[in-house]
Amino acid sequence: MRGGEALIKSLKDQGVDVVFGYPGGQVLPLYDMIYDSDLKHILVRHEQCAAHAADGYARASGKVGVCIATSGPGATNLVTGIATAYMDSSPIVAIAGQVPSWLIGNDAFQEVDTIGMTMPITKHNFQPLLAEEIPETVKSSFYIAGTGRPGPVVIDLTKDAQEHELEFEENIKIDLPGYKPTLKGHPLQIKKAVSLIQSAKKPVILAGGGVISSSSSEELSKLAEIIEAPVTTTLLGKGSFPEDHELALGMLGMHGRKPANFAVDDCDCLIAVGCRFSDRTTGKIDEFAKNAKIIHIDIDPAEIGKNVDVDIPIVGDARIILSNLVKALSKSRVRASGEWANHLKKFKMSTVPRTSFDDIPLKPQQVIKEIMAAVDEDTIMTTDVGQNQMWMAHYFLSKKPRTFLSSGGLGTMGFGFPAAMGAKVAMPENDVVAVCGDGGFLMVSQDLATIKEYDIPVVVCVLDNRYLGMVAQWQNLFYEKRFSHTHLGEVPDFVKLAEAFGVNAERVERPGEMRETLQNAINSGEPTLIDVIIDPEEILPMVPPGRRLTEMVGEYKVEAMEGVIYPEEDERSGD
Amino acid sequence: MDEQRTHIISALVLHKPGVLQRVAGLFTRRGFNIESITVGTSEQKGVARMTIIAKGDEKILEQITKQLNKLIEVIKVRDLEPENTVKRELCLIKVHSPTEKVRSEVIQYINIFRGRVIDVSPETLTVEITGKSDKIDALIDLVKAFGIKEIARTGPTAMSRGIKTI
Ligand SMILES: Cc1ncc(C[n+]2csc(CCOP(=O)(O)OP(=O)(O)O)c2C)c(N)n1
Numbered sequence: 001m002r003g004g005e006a007l008i009k010s011l012k013d014q015g016v017d018v019v020f021g022y023p024g025g026q027v028l029p030l031y032d033m034i035y036d037s038d039l040k041h042i043l044v045r046h047e048q049c050a051a052h053a054a055d056g057y058a059r060a061s062g063k064v065g066v067c068i069a070t071s072g073p074g075a076t077n078l079v080t081g082i083a084t085a086y087m088d089s090s091p092i093v094a095i096a097g098q099v100p101s102w103l104i105g106n107d108a109f110q111e112v113d114t115i116g117m118t119m120p121i122t123k124h125n126f127q128p129l130l131a132e133e134i135p136e137t138v139k140s141s142f143y144i145a146g147t148g149r150p151g152p153v154v155i156d157l158t159k160d161a162q163e164h165e166l167e168f169e170e171n172i173k174i175d176l177p178g179y180k181p182t183l184k185g186h187p188l189q190i191k192k193a194v195s196l197i198q199s200a201k202k203p204v205i206l207a208g209g210g211v212i213s214s215s216s217s218e219e220l221s222k223l224a225e226i227i228e229a230p231v232t233t234t235l236l237g238k239g240s241f242p243e244d245h246e247l248a249l250g251m252l253g254m255h256g257r258k259p260a261n262f263a264v265d266d267c268d269c270l271i272a273v274g275c276r277f278s279d280r281t282t283g284k285i286d287e288f289a290k291n292a293k294i295i296h297i298d299i300d301p302a303e304i305g306k307n308v309d310v311d312i313p314i315v316g317d318a319r320i321i322l323s324n325l326v327k328a329l330s331k332s333r334v335r336a337s338g339e340w341a342n343h344l345k346k347f348k349m350s351t352v353p354r355t356s357f358d359d360i361p362l363k364p365q366q367v368i369k370e371i372m373a374a375v376d377e378d379t380i381m382t383t384d385v386g387q388n389q390m391w392m393a394h395y396f397l398s399k400k401p402r403t404f405l406s407s408g409g410l411g412t413m414g415f416g417f418p419a420a421m422g423a424k425v426a427m428p429e430n431d432v433v434a435v436c437g438d439g440g441f442l443m444v445s446q447d448l449a450t451i452k453e454y455d456i457p458v459v460v461c462v463l464d465n466r467y468l469g470m471v472a473q474w475q476n477l478f479y480e481k482r483f484s485h486t487h488l489g490e491v492p493d494f495v496k497l498a499e500a501f502g503v504n505a506e507r508v509e510r511p512g513e514m515r516e517t518l519q520n521a522i523n524s525g526e527p528t529l530i531d532v533i534i535d536p537e538e539i540l541p542m543v544p545p546g547r548r549l550t551e552m553v554g555e556y557k558v559e560a561m562e563g564v565i566y567p568e569e570d571e572r573s574g575d
Numbered sequence: 576m577d578e579q580r581t582h583i584i585s586a587l588v589l590h591k592p593g594v595l596q597r598v599a600g601l602f603t604r605r606g607f608n609i610e611s612i613t614v615g616t617s618e619q620k621g622v623a624r625m626t627i628i629a630k631g632d633e634k635i636l637e638q639i640t641k642q643l644n645k646l647i648e649v650i651k652v653r654d655l656e657p658e659n660t661v662k663r664e665l666c667l668i669k670v671h672s673p674t675e676k677v678r679s680e681v682i683q684y685i686n687i688f689r690g691r692v693i694d695v696s697p698e699t700l701t702v703e704i705t706g707k708s709d710k711i712d713a714l715i716d717l718v719k720a721f722g723i724k725e726i727a728r729t730g731p732t733a734m735s736r737g738i739k740t741i
């Protein structure tokens with residue numbers, strides 16, 4: 001068979017049934033072979049969306065997502081999506097065409113140094129120059145992308161390698177002498193962690209994206225419950241612990257929830273699992289969890305001690321380590337003092353943010369509340385980047401892993417919509433809703449054509465404030481209200497835009513409409529855009545950059561002083 | 576903890592194209608300061624040995640080793656203890672030596688330093704010297720007075736003393 005066929009066969013051997021891509025000159029041979037294969041290919045309308053869709057596919061399903069682009073401009077368009085996946089440890093394999101091997105280095109038409117360009121934003125990349133190398137390369141790529149700390153892998157495939165004949169060897173063995181992720185935690189470190197946890201009076205668990213990628217939510221919940229430790233998450237950790245749980249504190253950090261920020265500031269033992277202590281999470285690093293001994297569980301040894309000095313590092317798979325901890329601690333029956341958990345429960349209730357408003361234009365808090373009421377706990381929510389993302393992170397309570405997808409590390413505008421598309425393709429049984437800002441959505445709106453063409457019934461909610469809201473917020477708070485280039489004017493008409501693509505569209509302007517419109521859109525089973533006209537409003541409180549987590553500026557209105565855990569029971573149960 | 580020290584990092588890497596770029600790129604991207612890097616074949620087929628000289632405190636060094644270890648093509652990384660390490664550098668120096676007098680003086684110095692003359696022209700002498708970097712510095716200092724036309728240094732390469740290997 002030929003190289004391209006070998007690639008397709010190798011992908012199928014890895015369990016790949018769908019790829020997102022965009023053709024061009026240097027992948028023509030491969031596309032020609034896709035034509036005859038039963039590999040499902042979704043033609044996106046911009047390569048960046050192919051990478052984000054593969055990423056959304058991976059985050060929603062836990063499988064490796066795949067995208068394909070031609071060389072040169074196709075490959076450069078993938079770069080933002082690859083970097084996004086890299087920063088958030090999402091496993092994708094990106095296949096880029098390359099000029100024929102004899103032209104490499106000649107600045108041939110559409111030649112770009114894809115290997116050099118993607119080296120700093122991939123877990124690894126390959127350039128198989130011979131067709132025979134393809135099966136092994138694909139197998140290695142999937143193994144590297146999906147194991148250890150997951151991440152993107154690029155395969156840069158020359159045109160001649162796609163065309164040449166090879167003998168396809170079944171059951172090839174891959175040999176990666178320099179790649180051996182540690183899975184089991186060191187027993188001595190685990191023992192130390194156990195005794196530290198036993199002696200802690202005020203423990204807090206900080207759960208990151210690693211909890212989700214290692215599927216250890218259950219173990220995490222068990223640990224939290226047996227030691228009565230409140231749980232806060234990073235942005236990527238949202239959904240790793242049910243946010244309506246008594247012990248849930250919500251997200252930590254710059255746009256974190258007040259009780260979470262104060263709890264971490266005050267705790268005496270921080271159990272951080274699968275997180276990398278990003279500056280958006282920690283605030284001023286020297287003041288972060290100042291009074292706490294820190295246990296850091298992570299599969300990537302390089303994350304340990306990178307940003308925060310820790311007392312007890314445990315390298316390994318979070319699921320294995322957490323179950324070790326649960327086992328050891330449930331035997332000893334030592335609980336943290338219930339006082340601490342109670343104190344935080346009260347704190348949490350006294351800082352319930354107000355979400356009921358009857359204003360027009362709509363308050364974003366009201367919109368998120370209605371969105372939450374309209375969806376079920378299996379609905380996969382994606383966000384874009386900006387205020388829309390932080391409103392969702394702050395006000396939307398996620399209950400299950402892999403249901404809250406957001407670009408954290410790179411903060412990529414334009415992520416939310418294509419990621420939703422990928423998630424829906426991966427998980428057709430789940431409802432998928434994207435929440436975007438008007439600025440970010442416009443960066444990828446051409447892919448409305450894709451969801452129409454392939455009938456991918458995602459619902460896109462555009463929170464339409466006619467501002468690059470988050471940037472305007474910073475200008476307001478830190479640049480003397482000098483709104484340089486953040487007002488988007490009054491165009492476009494998103495409803496008409498969607499309709500031009502043949503996608504159903506609605507406009508929402510009043511309280512109460514959001515919930516019903518979203519429910520109808522979901523029930524229609526058709527791709528739909530909802531243009532939600534909102535008040536340009538800020539997401540507060542926030543921790544200014546470089547400040548301690550407790551130095552939050554701006555207050556939100558508090559809904560109730562006690563007794564009510566947000567959201568109200570009857571609000572959540574739906575119709 | 577915060578003390579800056581020069582570290583000798585020895586790494587075994589797969590001998591493939593692009594590996595040096597990966598390693599060097601990692602230093603740039605992570606903001607690590609690299610002083611020199613040498614690479615060549617090792618005792619194992621398909622495996623090269625790199626010697627990286629880098630400056631930094633313990634924390635930076637720990638990150639360097641961990642980040643290097645993350646590279647798929649890096650098999651092993653070790654920070655060599657300076658006192659238990661043999662470290663050598665090769666240097667070629669082209670000295671301006673138009674007269675017999677200068678020539679003989681230069682050759683004298685080189686003999687003391689156990690260097691060798693490897694090329695001669697009517698105007699120049701090219702010498703080779705290997706040794707510790709400070710010995711090379713010292714020779715360069717000495718012959719500077721005659722006028723140095725060109726210097727090429729490899730940067731140090733190193734391994735542990737005794738039977739220890741990485
Ligand atoms: C590709 C990209 N360009 C620029 C930015 C910087 N940035 C961060 S948030 C933001 C504003 C986003 O505006 P909008 O999409 O309207 O969302 P809002 O904040 O109003 O919810 C910008 C420009 C970014 N994160 N990504």
